[in-house]
Amino acid sequence: MTKLNITVDGEVHDDDVEPRTLLVHYLRDVVGKTGTNVGCDTSNCGACTVHLDGRSVKSCTVLAVQADGATVDTIEGLADPSTNGDPTAGWHPLQKAFHTEHGLQCGYCTPGMIMAAADLLKENPDPSEDEVRHGLEGNLCRCTGYVNIVKAVRTAAAEMRGEEVSA
Amino acid sequence: MTAVDTPPSANVGVTKLRKEDAHLVTGRTSWTDNLKLPGMLHVAFVRSPMAHAKVTGVDVSAALEQPGVVAAFSGADLVDNWSGGLPCAWPVTEDMKSPTHLPLATDEVRHVGDAVAVVVARSRYQAADAVEFVEVDYDPLPAVVDMEAALADGSDLADTSLDSNKSFTWQKIDGDIDAAFDGAAHVTTRRFINQRLIPTAIEPRAVVCAPPRETRETTLWSATQVPHILRLMLALTCGVPEHELRVVAPDVGGGFGSKLNVYAEEAVCLVLARKLGQPVKWTESRSEGYQATIHGRDQIQDVSLAFNQDATLRGMKVELLADMGAYLQLVTPGVPLLGAFMFNAIYKMDALSFTCHGIFTNKTPTDAYRGAGRPEATFAIERLIDEAANELGMEPFELRERNWIKHEEFPYTTIAGIEYDSGNYEAATAKAKELFGYDDLRREQQERRDRGDKVQLGIGISTFTEMCGLAPSRVLGSLSYGAGGWEHASVRMLPSGKVEVITGTSPHGQGHVTAWSQIAADALGVPYEDVEVRHGDTAVAHKGMDTYGSRSLVVGGYAVQSACDKVVAKAKRVAAHLLEASEDDIEFEAGTFSVRGSPDASKTIQDTALAIFAAHDYPEDMEPSLDSDATVDPENFSYPHGTHLCATEVDTETGQVTIRSYVAVDDVGKVINPQIVEGQVHGGIAQGVAQALYEEAVYDADGNLSTGSLLDYYVPSAADLPHFQTDRTETPATTNPLGVKGVGEAGTIASTPAVINAVVDALRPMGVNDVRMPASPRNVWEAIQAANGGAA
Ligand code: FES
Ligand code: FES
Helix, strand or coil: CEEEEEEEECEEEEEEEEECCEHHHHHHHHCCCCCCCCCCCCCCCCCEEEEECCCEEEEEEEEEHHHCCCCCCCHHHHHHHHHCCCCCCCCCCHHHHHCCCCCCCCCCCCCHHHHHHHHHHCCCCCCHHHHHHHCCCCCCCCCCHHHHHHHHHHHHHHHHHHCCCCC | CCCCCCCCCCCCCCCCCCHHHHHHHHHHEHHHHHHCCCEEEEEEEEECCCCCCCEEEEEHHHHHHCEEEEEEEHHHHCCCCCCCCCCCCHHHHHHHHCCCCCCCCCEEECCCEEEEEEECCCCCCHHHHHHCCCCCEHHHHHHHCCCCHHHCCCCCCCCCCCCCCEEEEEEECCCCCCHHHCCEEEEEEEEEEEEHHHHCCCCCCCCEECCCCCCCCCCEEEEECHHHHHHHHHHHHHHHHHHHEEEECCCCCCCCCCCCCCCCCHHHHHHHHHHHCEEEEECCCCHHHHHHHHHEEEEEEEEEECCCCCEEEEEEEEEEEEEEEEECCCCHHHHHHHHHHHCCCCCCCCEEEEEEEEECCCCCCCCCCCCCCCHHHHHHHHHHHHHHHHHHCCHHHHHHHHHHHHHHHCCCCCCCCEECCCCHHHHHHHHHHHHHHHHHHHHHHHHHCCCCEEEEEEEEEEECCCCECCCCHHHHEEEEEECCCCCCEEECCCCCCCCEEEEECCCCCCCHHHHHHHHHHHHHCCCCCCEEEEEECCCCCCCCCCCCCCCCCHHHHHHHHHHHHHHHHHHHHHHHHHHHCCHHEEEEEEEEEEEEEEEEEEEEEEHHHHHHHHHHCCCCHHHCCCCCEEECCCCEEEEEEEEEEEEEEEEEHHHHHHHEEEEEECEEECCCCHHHHHHHHHHHHHHHHHHCCCCCCCEEECCEEECCCCCCCCCCHHHHHCEEEEEECCCCCCCCCCEEECCHHHHHHHHHHHHHHHHHHHHHHHHHCCCCCCCCCCHHHHHHHHHHHCCE
């Protein structure tokens, strides 16, 4: 067992884990996260995407011990919790846009998509359709055909740039 | 066609943002694998690395010594727990062969991934580790992997308990097929390979089972599309009384048919939880699922069309080899037979002959994958029509128009003997051509051909229809299916005027909560926000036939509407009583009952709900309740249709295919929620394009799955797919009160032939008249080489 100190969604966790524990399994099985999903065993699907010290990673490709001392942000920490009265008020623009543009169906890929997209928008606040498509290459969705995911990411980008967003 | 009267709609037909989304976009989800129960143990399966072998010994003793291991069982150890094998509910012929399919194999394994033993441990890592310590002795047998070889005299057998590899031959002949072909002026014949696919719902399958505690009830959570079917079938397979078994489908992450089944792992987890008295969990890894979860498609299709001199279609012959894989799963043998009603598609003809041979091989079983039998049929007819048009020197649309059912001919009984209630192929086609810029693209195509551009432009057409809304129970019975196709809904008016809708459908991404709320809100005249929809738990939704075959709206939505109508009828009596008026004088609009002629005298439906709850003053001859159930059995299938157009650019030097534009005009009848419908079409098209360009499950000669993970099985990402432009025409179904037709499978059925027709069209000047799917650069390049004289 190895000692671990990780900040997950703003909370500090001290845990003992087997050194081989994948970060995604640590988040799910030890911390109790429900939004970071596993969709493959070959790091192809991106369902497990989280932010490690602010950058998006596939948490199935990282050992929990590699994240010792780091900050991990998951989909569950993305919304602003201070506005809990109104469930949608604190949502990140990407969460809002996935909802309004119907960028999800079953929703299994959604946390990973949103976390990957958040990182993409940090790099490129105004991506073209093509840039969104290539930027999300590492995340698979089997339900939506991606059309509305692309739309949602561009809608959120516009809102984050402070531009008028057509409903 | 005239629409059925629909009520004035505040909600139906309007995009409502989904009620389902809030917990999904914030990660507050309840996927089966998220469940944690006190004392829960973890299950891992020991699977055959061989495609076919005798199992001569299984020794779990070393596994039992491993850290955290609580129990381990071989197939023989558990054999007494099964009252039967895993079910096949569709015995398509009386003499169909169906080998017994035990949840854990005992003496013979029949595909790579067939489970032979199971280990139970305290953590998922410990269970996975211990699998390595189970010793299994295999005596290899020859693997049967090729369908045609499987049928040859003296072939090795995929199952040593059978005397041949053929499960069944099923035939249906309509009209005088010999006359149609004997007198034909032109016959077009092709062989198409509809390759094997792996559905790949992004949530892997998972099962949690909790043994009885306070009551005698065992609860099984599963990532399933079919909690109700699963409950019945597991009760029968595992000998658990049905009333003591509760099945829950919590959040389910896609299915596409792959979760429409009764799986070994579900049966084993049920038995283990009861045997050990502790909750157990199993979650498949993706690679494990690629071996243990059903595959789809996999047909060799020999098809011919016979034409008159004037290009009128006379008849069609279809002969299929359909790969069942190693076992018959829930509806495996029935899937290809749906094609018997679909190969004729939108076309009129005098005769249709359909023969299907179901073949066993040592591969993962096939079963229903999005479209199930209809994509295969649609691919063949739409490809073949294009080939025939080319041979006849006609524009592909001209040949289609010559032979399709004209809009004024509906309702139309097809050669296959089913009645298409409504449709308008002309309208959908006209709209699609306009959006696509068909004539301009044809001009550009000619220019590129003329100048010998290395990148050629191809235009692909698919004027598809399908039969869905499964299904009229009597028709299913006549096809030997083991159950009916009805659906159930309950509507409860709560004292506060809020509404609970309980549905027997089991959504996993389709947005039923939103759409059913829209239907109920309009039918009852209550606010959309005041409706809650419950589903997916046999203790809550006590009756249902679940979700598959684009049936949920057509049958389940219809049941919601019917149950709401019954509530309104009861509420009307209460309103009449309270208003001291005759029921005949009561009008109902937008949630308010009023007395004809005296608009001030009125009661809302919420008033009646409260009055009937108090039950102080209500009509003598009724029960004090507005709550209503409806079980509806559709009178016919529904027949969505549409015209999909695809433009591809094909690099004739590299074989690289790029989709330049894609237009889909679908007619799914009346629409409840346009945004959800559009999303279904997008996702459907993507899966059909994936078959056309990217995906194929490949086995080697020894029966190993070469595409055993997402590394090798290429599921397209956003970067691999284009934008899809969608639009609709609306020809209401006349066979249900909502006028709806279903949309889940349409895109998948339509898009595969549209893409391949476009690829072939691009290469036509080079003499290419077919490209094997997926149209990868290699397969395209090989088709070009073959056309050049075969020196590939
Ligand atoms: S689970 Fe991490 S990439 Fe698939
Ligand atoms: S919404 Fe289902 S996988 Fe993306």
